[in-house]
Amino acid sequence: MGRPRAFDEDQAVRTAAELFAGHGYEGTSVDDLVTALGVHRGSLYKVFGSKRGLYLATLRHHLDRHVLPFAAELATARDLESALVPAAEAFDGGPAAGLLLLAQAERAHRDPEVAALTEEGFAALERALARVLAASGGPDAEAGPDLAAVLGAAVLGLRLRSRTAGVVPKAARALAACAVPPPAGTASRPADLPTGE
Amino acid sequence: MARVTVADDTLTVEVEGLDKLWALRSRLEIPLANVRGATRDPGIVRDPKGIRAPGTHVPGVIVAGTFHRDGERVFWDVKDPEKAVVIELADERYVRLVVQVDDPRAVVELVEGARRGR
Numbered sequence: 656m657g658r659p660r661a662f663d664e665d666q667a668v669r670t671a672a673e674l675f676a677g678h679g680y681e682g683t684s685v686d687d688l689v690t691a692l693g694v695h696r697g698s699l700y701k702v703f704g705s706k707r708g709l710y711l712a713t714l715r716h717h718l719d720r721h722v723l724p725f726a727a728e729l730a731t732a733r734d735l736e737s738a739l740v741p742a743a744e745a746f747d748g749g750p751a752a753g754l755l756l757l758a759q760a761e762r763a764h765r766d767p768e769v770a771a772l773t774e775e776g777f778a779a780l781e782r783a784l785a786r787v788l789a790a791s792g793g794p795d796a797e798a799g800p801d802l803a804a805v806l807g808a809a810v811l812g813l814r815l816r817s818r819t820a821g822v823v824p825k826a827a828r829a830l831a832a833c834a835v836p837p838p839a840g841t842a843s844r845p846a847d848l849p850t851g852e
Numbered sequence: 853m854a855r856v857t858v859a860d861d862t863l864t865v866e867v868e869g870l871d872k873l874w875a876l877r878s879r880l881e882i883p884l885a886n887v888r889g890a891t892r893d894p895g896i897v898r899d900p901k902g903i904r905a906p907g908t909h910v911p912g913v914i915v916a917g918t919f920h921r922d923g924e925r926v927f928w929d930v931k932d933p934e935k936a937v938v939i940e941l942a943d944e945r946y947v948r949l950v951v952q953v954d955d956p957r958a959v960v961e962l963v964e965g966a967r968r969g970r
Contacts, residue, residue, distance in 0.1 A: 685893040685895055685896070685938075700948060701940070704888035704889030705890055707889060707960075708888070768968060
Protein backbone atom coordinates (compact mmCIF):
# COMPACT_ATOMS: atom_id res chain seq x y z
CA MET A 656 0.00 0.00 0.00
CA GLY A 657 2.70 2.47 1.06
CA ARG A 658 4.88 1.82 -1.99
CA PRO A 659 4.63 4.38 -4.78
CA ARG A 660 2.89 3.12 -7.90
CA ALA A 661 5.33 2.00 -10.54
CA PHE A 662 3.29 3.57 -13.35
CA ASP A 663 0.71 6.20 -14.24
CA GLU A 664 -2.59 4.58 -13.32
CA ASP A 665 -4.72 7.11 -15.14
CA GLN A 666 -2.78 6.65 -18.37
CA ALA A 667 -3.01 2.86 -17.98
CA VAL A 668 -6.79 3.03 -17.56
CA ARG A 669 -7.16 5.26 -20.64
CA THR A 670 -5.08 2.93 -22.80
CA ALA A 671 -6.90 -0.14 -21.48
CA ALA A 672 -10.26 1.51 -22.20
CA GLU A 673 -9.29 1.90 -25.85
CA LEU A 674 -8.21 -1.73 -26.06
CA PHE A 675 -11.42 -3.00 -24.47
CA ALA A 676 -13.49 -0.73 -26.74
CA GLY A 677 -11.68 -2.08 -29.78
CA HIS A 678 -11.55 -5.78 -28.98
CA GLY A 679 -14.10 -6.41 -26.24
CA TYR A 680 -13.50 -7.86 -22.79
CA GLU A 681 -12.91 -11.44 -23.90
CA GLY A 682 -10.93 -10.37 -26.93
CA THR A 683 -8.39 -8.44 -24.86
CA SER A 684 -5.85 -10.69 -23.16
CA VAL A 685 -3.59 -9.84 -20.26
CA ASP A 686 -0.71 -10.12 -22.75
CA ASP A 687 -2.40 -7.42 -24.89
CA LEU A 688 -2.80 -5.20 -21.83
CA VAL A 689 0.76 -5.71 -20.56
CA THR A 690 2.15 -4.91 -24.02
CA ALA A 691 -0.01 -1.86 -24.72
CA LEU A 692 0.30 -0.40 -21.23
CA GLY A 693 4.03 -1.05 -21.03
CA VAL A 694 3.85 -2.23 -17.44
CA HIS A 695 4.95 -5.34 -15.58
CA ARG A 696 2.28 -7.98 -15.25
CA GLY A 697 2.84 -8.05 -11.49
CA SER A 698 2.22 -4.28 -11.26
CA LEU A 699 -0.98 -4.64 -13.23
CA TYR A 700 -2.29 -7.27 -10.84
CA LYS A 701 -1.08 -5.37 -7.83
CA VAL A 702 -2.90 -2.18 -8.80
CA PHE A 703 -6.12 -3.54 -10.30
CA GLY A 704 -6.43 -6.99 -8.71
CA SER A 705 -7.59 -8.67 -11.92
CA LYS A 706 -8.42 -8.06 -15.56
CA ARG A 707 -12.01 -7.54 -14.46
CA GLY A 708 -10.86 -4.99 -11.88
CA LEU A 709 -9.11 -3.04 -14.63
CA TYR A 710 -12.16 -3.38 -16.91
CA LEU A 711 -14.45 -1.90 -14.25
CA ALA A 712 -11.97 0.96 -13.81
CA THR A 713 -12.03 1.67 -17.57
CA LEU A 714 -15.84 1.76 -17.60
CA ARG A 715 -15.88 4.13 -14.62
CA HIS A 716 -13.32 6.34 -16.36
CA HIS A 717 -15.23 6.33 -19.67
CA LEU A 718 -18.44 7.31 -17.86
CA ASP A 719 -16.82 10.11 -15.86
CA ARG A 720 -14.75 11.58 -18.66
CA HIS A 721 -17.05 11.18 -21.64
CA VAL A 722 -20.51 9.72 -21.21
CA LEU A 723 -21.78 11.74 -18.25
CA PRO A 724 -20.34 15.13 -19.38
CA PHE A 725 -21.76 14.50 -22.87
CA ALA A 726 -25.20 13.75 -21.37
CA ALA A 727 -25.01 16.90 -19.24
CA GLU A 728 -24.33 18.92 -22.39
CA LEU A 729 -27.21 17.26 -24.24
CA ALA A 730 -29.56 18.32 -21.45
CA THR A 731 -28.96 21.97 -22.36
CA ALA A 732 -30.01 21.55 -26.02
CA ARG A 733 -32.53 24.17 -27.18
CA ASP A 734 -34.86 21.62 -28.74
CA LEU A 735 -35.26 17.88 -29.16
CA GLU A 736 -33.65 17.72 -32.59
CA SER A 737 -30.54 19.49 -31.27
CA ALA A 738 -30.26 16.77 -28.64
CA LEU A 739 -31.18 13.68 -30.65
CA VAL A 740 -28.92 14.27 -33.66
CA PRO A 741 -25.66 14.66 -31.69
CA ALA A 742 -26.70 11.88 -29.31
CA ALA A 743 -27.27 9.47 -32.18
CA GLU A 744 -23.94 10.47 -33.70
CA ALA A 745 -21.67 10.74 -30.68
CA PHE A 746 -23.11 9.37 -27.41
CA ASP A 747 -20.66 6.86 -25.87
CA GLY A 748 -17.88 8.65 -27.77
CA GLY A 749 -14.37 9.79 -26.94
CA PRO A 750 -11.14 7.80 -27.35
CA ALA A 751 -12.86 4.62 -26.11
CA ALA A 752 -15.95 5.18 -28.26
CA GLY A 753 -18.43 2.34 -28.05
CA LEU A 754 -17.13 0.90 -24.76
CA LEU A 755 -20.45 1.44 -22.99
CA LEU A 756 -22.61 -0.25 -25.63
CA LEU A 757 -20.09 -3.05 -26.04
CA ALA A 758 -20.03 -3.61 -22.27
CA GLN A 759 -23.82 -3.76 -22.25
CA ALA A 760 -23.88 -6.35 -25.03
CA GLU A 761 -20.92 -8.43 -23.88
CA ARG A 762 -20.76 -8.30 -20.09
CA ALA A 763 -23.75 -6.65 -18.38
CA HIS A 764 -25.94 -9.78 -18.41
CA ARG A 765 -23.22 -11.75 -16.61
CA ASP A 766 -21.81 -9.12 -14.31
CA PRO A 767 -24.03 -6.99 -12.03
CA GLU A 768 -21.27 -4.43 -11.47
CA VAL A 769 -20.89 -3.89 -15.20
CA ALA A 770 -24.68 -3.67 -15.49
CA ALA A 771 -24.81 -0.97 -12.80
CA LEU A 772 -22.22 1.09 -14.67
CA THR A 773 -23.85 0.78 -18.10
CA GLU A 774 -27.23 1.58 -16.58
CA GLU A 775 -25.76 4.73 -15.07
CA GLY A 776 -24.78 5.87 -18.56
CA PHE A 777 -28.13 5.04 -20.15
CA ALA A 778 -30.05 6.68 -17.29
CA ALA A 779 -28.01 9.87 -17.78
CA LEU A 780 -29.00 9.92 -21.46
CA GLU A 781 -32.68 9.46 -20.58
CA ARG A 782 -32.60 12.18 -17.94
CA ALA A 783 -31.02 14.58 -20.42
CA LEU A 784 -33.67 13.83 -23.04
CA ALA A 785 -36.47 14.18 -20.45
CA ARG A 786 -35.13 17.61 -19.54
CA VAL A 787 -35.01 18.74 -23.18
CA LEU A 788 -38.54 17.38 -23.72
CA ALA A 789 -39.85 19.27 -20.71
CA ALA A 790 -38.18 22.49 -21.86
CA SER A 791 -39.34 22.26 -25.46
CA GLY A 792 -43.07 21.75 -25.09
CA GLY A 793 -43.11 17.97 -25.06
CA PRO A 794 -45.69 15.85 -23.27
CA ASP A 795 -46.73 16.58 -19.69
CA ALA A 796 -44.52 15.76 -16.75
CA GLU A 797 -46.09 12.34 -16.31
CA ALA A 798 -45.58 11.05 -19.85
CA GLY A 799 -42.24 12.83 -20.38
CA PRO A 800 -39.97 10.26 -18.73
CA ASP A 801 -41.65 7.39 -20.63
CA LEU A 802 -41.15 9.16 -23.93
CA ALA A 803 -37.58 9.98 -22.93
CA ALA A 804 -36.95 6.27 -22.29
CA VAL A 805 -38.29 5.38 -25.74
CA LEU A 806 -36.23 8.13 -27.37
CA GLY A 807 -33.16 7.00 -25.42
CA ALA A 808 -33.56 3.44 -26.68
CA ALA A 809 -34.01 4.66 -30.25
CA VAL A 810 -30.91 6.87 -29.96
CA LEU A 811 -28.84 3.94 -28.70
CA GLY A 812 -30.01 1.87 -31.65
CA LEU A 813 -29.04 4.63 -34.06
CA ARG A 814 -25.72 5.06 -32.27
CA LEU A 815 -24.97 1.38 -32.72
CA ARG A 816 -25.50 1.80 -36.45
CA SER A 817 -23.81 5.17 -36.74
CA ARG A 818 -20.35 3.86 -37.48
CA THR A 819 -21.51 2.09 -40.61
CA ALA A 820 -24.86 3.55 -41.68
CA GLY A 821 -25.26 7.00 -43.19
CA VAL A 822 -28.91 7.55 -42.28
CA VAL A 823 -28.39 8.49 -38.66
CA PRO A 824 -28.90 12.30 -38.62
CA LYS A 825 -31.93 11.99 -40.87
CA ALA A 826 -33.48 9.31 -38.69
CA ALA A 827 -32.74 11.29 -35.53
CA ARG A 828 -34.44 14.37 -37.02
CA ALA A 829 -37.44 12.28 -37.96
CA LEU A 830 -37.53 10.89 -34.44
CA ALA A 831 -37.57 14.41 -32.99
CA ALA A 832 -40.42 15.41 -35.33
CA CYS A 833 -42.47 12.37 -34.27
CA ALA A 834 -41.93 12.93 -30.56
CA VAL A 835 -42.67 16.64 -30.59
CA PRO A 836 -44.62 17.48 -33.78
CA PRO A 837 -43.95 20.98 -35.11
CA PRO A 838 -46.76 23.49 -34.50
CA ALA A 839 -49.62 23.41 -37.04
CA GLY A 840 -48.95 25.54 -40.13
CA THR A 841 -45.24 24.80 -40.31
CA ALA A 842 -44.03 22.18 -42.74
CA SER A 843 -44.09 18.69 -41.29
CA ARG A 844 -41.24 17.74 -43.60
CA PRO A 845 -42.43 14.25 -44.49
CA ALA A 846 -39.60 14.07 -47.03
CA ASP A 847 -37.19 13.82 -44.10
CA LEU A 848 -38.66 10.57 -42.91
CA PRO A 849 -36.61 7.52 -43.77
CA THR A 850 -38.25 5.79 -46.69
CA GLY A 851 -36.90 2.33 -45.98
CA GLU A 852 -35.46 2.02 -49.44
CA MET B 853 -3.85 -29.12 -11.18
CA ALA B 854 -5.58 -27.22 -8.40
CA ARG B 855 -9.12 -27.23 -7.11
CA VAL B 856 -10.53 -23.84 -6.12
CA THR B 857 -13.58 -23.55 -3.88
CA VAL B 858 -15.28 -20.87 -1.85
CA ALA B 859 -17.13 -21.44 1.42
CA ASP B 860 -17.78 -19.36 4.52
CA ASP B 861 -15.87 -16.32 3.32
CA THR B 862 -12.81 -18.44 2.64
CA LEU B 863 -11.13 -19.30 -0.64
CA THR B 864 -9.55 -22.74 -0.62
CA VAL B 865 -6.96 -23.85 -3.16
CA GLU B 866 -6.08 -27.53 -3.05
CA VAL B 867 -3.23 -28.83 -5.14
CA GLU B 868 -4.22 -32.23 -6.43
CA GLY B 869 -2.45 -35.38 -7.46
CA LEU B 870 1.29 -35.67 -7.95
CA ASP B 871 1.67 -31.88 -8.05
CA LYS B 872 1.54 -32.06 -4.27
CA LEU B 873 5.04 -33.47 -4.30
CA TRP B 874 6.41 -30.63 -6.37
CA ALA B 875 4.48 -27.74 -4.97
CA LEU B 876 4.96 -29.07 -1.44
CA ARG B 877 2.14 -27.07 0.02
CA SER B 878 -1.07 -28.87 -0.85
CA ARG B 879 -3.76 -26.68 0.65
CA LEU B 880 -4.07 -22.92 0.96
CA GLU B 881 -6.90 -21.17 2.77
CA ILE B 882 -7.35 -17.45 2.15
CA PRO B 883 -9.99 -15.20 3.73
CA LEU B 884 -12.02 -13.64 0.89
CA ALA B 885 -11.21 -10.22 2.34
CA ASN B 886 -7.61 -10.86 1.25
CA VAL B 887 -8.53 -11.96 -2.28
CA ARG B 888 -8.26 -9.11 -4.76
CA GLY B 889 -9.33 -10.88 -7.94
CA ALA B 890 -8.86 -13.71 -10.41
CA THR B 891 -7.84 -13.65 -14.05
CA ARG B 892 -7.36 -16.21 -16.77
CA ASP B 893 -3.83 -15.56 -18.01
CA PRO B 894 -2.18 -18.12 -20.33
CA GLY B 895 0.66 -15.67 -21.08
CA ILE B 896 1.97 -15.41 -17.53
CA VAL B 897 3.89 -18.66 -17.90
CA ARG B 898 6.30 -16.93 -20.30
CA ASP B 899 7.13 -14.21 -17.75
CA PRO B 900 10.33 -14.42 -15.70
CA LYS B 901 9.44 -16.18 -12.49
CA GLY B 902 12.45 -15.47 -10.32
CA ILE B 903 14.14 -17.81 -7.90
CA ARG B 904 12.44 -20.96 -6.81
CA ALA B 905 12.55 -22.13 -3.21
CA PRO B 906 11.17 -24.60 -2.54
CA GLY B 907 9.53 -26.55 -5.38
CA THR B 908 10.48 -27.52 -8.88
CA HIS B 909 10.90 -25.82 -12.22
CA VAL B 910 11.50 -27.72 -15.42
CA PRO B 911 11.43 -24.95 -18.03
CA GLY B 912 8.74 -25.45 -20.61
CA VAL B 913 7.31 -28.42 -18.77
CA ILE B 914 6.21 -27.64 -15.27
CA VAL B 915 6.24 -24.79 -12.82
CA ALA B 916 5.41 -25.66 -9.25
CA GLY B 917 6.36 -24.28 -5.90
CA THR B 918 7.23 -20.96 -4.36
CA PHE B 919 9.03 -18.36 -6.47
CA HIS B 920 10.63 -15.13 -5.34
CA ARG B 921 10.97 -12.12 -7.62
CA ASP B 922 11.32 -8.40 -6.86
CA GLY B 923 10.64 -9.12 -3.22
CA GLU B 924 7.38 -10.88 -4.04
CA ARG B 925 6.50 -14.44 -3.15
CA VAL B 926 4.36 -16.21 -5.75
CA PHE B 927 2.87 -19.70 -5.56
CA TRP B 928 2.95 -21.60 -8.85
CA ASP B 929 1.34 -24.84 -9.96
CA VAL B 930 1.01 -24.88 -13.75
CA LYS B 931 1.70 -27.43 -16.47
CA ASP B 932 -0.80 -26.31 -19.12
CA PRO B 933 -0.54 -22.52 -19.62
CA GLU B 934 -3.97 -22.41 -21.31
CA LYS B 935 -5.54 -23.29 -17.99
CA ALA B 936 -3.58 -20.90 -15.81
CA VAL B 937 -5.51 -18.62 -13.46
CA VAL B 938 -3.91 -15.80 -11.47
CA ILE B 939 -5.39 -15.12 -8.03
CA GLU B 940 -4.15 -11.83 -6.59
CA LEU B 941 -3.93 -11.58 -2.81
CA ALA B 942 -3.31 -8.92 -0.17
CA ASP B 943 -1.75 -9.27 3.28
CA GLU B 944 -0.96 -12.94 2.72
CA ARG B 945 2.20 -15.03 2.65
CA TYR B 946 1.95 -15.06 -1.17
CA VAL B 947 1.22 -11.94 -3.23
CA ARG B 948 -0.39 -14.13 -5.84
CA LEU B 949 -1.21 -17.71 -6.76
CA VAL B 950 -0.75 -18.94 -10.32
CA VAL B 951 -2.56 -22.25 -10.57
CA GLN B 952 -3.79 -24.56 -13.27
CA VAL B 953 -7.50 -25.36 -12.95
CA ASP B 954 -9.89 -27.54 -14.85
CA ASP B 955 -12.22 -24.74 -15.97
CA PRO B 956 -10.49 -21.33 -15.87
CA ARG B 957 -13.60 -19.37 -16.87
CA ALA B 958 -15.68 -20.93 -14.08
CA VAL B 959 -12.97 -20.37 -11.47
CA VAL B 960 -12.56 -16.71 -12.47
CA GLU B 961 -16.32 -16.18 -12.20
CA LEU B 962 -16.44 -18.02 -8.87
CA VAL B 963 -13.71 -15.91 -7.31
CA GLU B 964 -14.77 -12.56 -8.77
CA GLY B 965 -18.40 -13.30 -7.89
CA ALA B 966 -17.53 -14.30 -4.33
CA ARG B 967 -15.66 -11.03 -3.83
CA ARG B 968 -18.65 -9.13 -5.19
CA GLY B 969 -21.06 -10.92 -2.87
CA ARG B 970 -19.17 -9.91 0.24
